[in-house]
Amino acid sequence: MKVAKFGGSSVADADQFRKVKAIVGANADRKAVVVSAAGKSASEPIKVTDLLIQIEQLRDRGQDFLPVFNHIADRFIGIRDALDLNVAIEDDLRLIKSQIVDASHDYLVSRGEFLTAKLMADFLGFQFVDANQFMIFSHHHFDYAAAKQHLLSILTPGSRIVVPGFYGVDEHGKTHLMPRGGSDISGSILANLLDADLYENWTDVSGIKMADPRIIDQSRKINELTYEELQELSYMGISVFQEEAVQPVREKRIPIAILNTNHPEEDGTLVVSHVRESAANLVTGIAGKKDYVIITINKYQLSKRLDILSQVFSVIQRFDVAFDYLPSGTDAFSFIARRGDVKDQVGAIMDALRNECDLDSVELAKDISLVAVVSDELGKRPAVAGKILDMLDNSQIKIQLVIQQSSDIKLVFGVANQDYEKTIEKIYRNVNVTEKKLRMAI
């Protein structure tokens, strides 16, 4: 059997619902469907999830949230009426409206998936199974054993189900929201629980492109890639698949197919444990994110000074800042974090490091982008990394740092924010032009 997850863009309006029905109806193996909340469409510039977040913000500021709520309600009633469904969605909307004043963040923001799944279940003629009946989290970890037991008690032989993505329930019976993009995780967990043969992830692009299609027009599609490569690309910013959604299917070696709801006839991307020789490229994908800050700590023979390292870490711990990378050398190490995670604490962190730690110097670099080149080949053939560095060396882009972990499949460059798009473009064009030459040279 297959688990099919449809993203926000695939369920944004009645026309998209019809496409989903055609896809699901085309293969009887599609027995479990997971949906996100209605997303952006030509006439709807804001995802329902973001509208729900707006409601929460307005509520917390004591402002009127009803116009935003009414807009959401009209969207769902509009889809219901356009599809001629019998679901009494007004009852659900009335209940949600009455709960807004006291609702938790997780409960309120999860309602988009709940309402979308209710409509989709009716439209497909499938059983609606609420995620709070079996997506059980215990102390922030997913409880596979309990979840499977609950799910099996709900399913009847031959049942076909629709499940809302993005949330589950915690050990206290409260709604547990996953990170943004979390319906991908729900689908992956469901595929694991049901031992699916395939996890289909339906979105608005025909597979994963080698580089962000918003930067590289007509970017080449990745036909096959490994779970590990996908995880690295997702971590580094491709929004098409949530990073934490890889592990549940990887564990059971369930392949993932990334497919296009608007063009179901097109081949997508297949994610597997091992890529066929004929499908492998020297560089699988390029991804990145803007707006990092880098704090570099310098101290003579730092690698031998555990006392100093512990002073530094106690400062970092006090500010409770998540970091993405921690490259180190003999006399220095850098602490690389997203600007959003550091917020406005950078000045205070720098002061604390200078005042409380016995360092030679502390440096700060802001407005840095990280660009990652991901490929299984990097681990196998280190010369590929050298060739890519050569290419950038000739391109007038100032590389501020390079990170390659030993057995890694990823090479990360730090560049100024203003060089972000140019760096991706340079690597993309050069890799494509020289792929054949590189193959011969190595």
Ligand SMILES: Nc1ncnc2c1ncn2[C@@H]1O[C@H](COP(=O)(O)OP(=O)(O)O)[C@@H](O)[C@H]1O
């Ligand atoms: N390398 C890439 N390949 C394909 N899509 C990408 C890539 N990087 C970023 N994207 C973006 O990811 C989007 C799909 O993800 P998302 O918006 O989460 O879809 P959905 O609404 O289906 O969940 C695409 O529209 C595309 O703009």
Ligand SMILES: N[C@@H](CC(=O)OP(=O)(O)O)C(=O)O
């Ligand atoms: N609706 C949630 C969860 C999700 O997975 O959405 P999407 O499939 O549209 O990325 C979000 O916007 O984060």
